[in-house]
Amino acid sequence: MIKLRLKRCGRKQRAVYQIVAIDVRSPREGKALRKVGFYDPIKNQTDLNVRAILYFLEKGAQPTGTVQDILKKAEIDKELRPNQTKFN
Template sequence: MVKLHLRRCGRKQLYRIVAIDVRSRREGRDLRKAGFYDPIKNQTYLNVPAIFYFLEKGAQPTGTVQDILKTAGVFPEKELRFNQTQFT
């Protein structure tokens, strides 16, 4: 399974949004970079076609990436319910 999650990069608090296989390490080789997130400056860059591609193929975003996508307005709120009912 593929997940969209944050990978820390650099000494500062900068994060890349990457698509990565679940079986690989947390900081292992990614399939593709799909954007970055800077919480200090509150900046976000999203490669929306890459994100849509992986979501259509069945990738699951982590909770933090899901929140970033919501605040960026990529999806309406009701469409972005991937993992919420899976564990209840």
């Protein structure tokens, strides 16, 4: 199963995160299938590859809670077609 989740980067006390598509059995810092976005909680910046995110959601990937909140804030959940299953 594939999940969209955060991968920690940056330095000590200054974390930034990559939003990645990754196998659920992989560790947090493990090899990702694909990088689909970037999130900086300190500057509150996001950079999302909407096409890649929608591709993985169509294939059944499940976003984690934090990634789900980021996607809702960016209004990507509204771009899902009606015949696709929405995430919780």
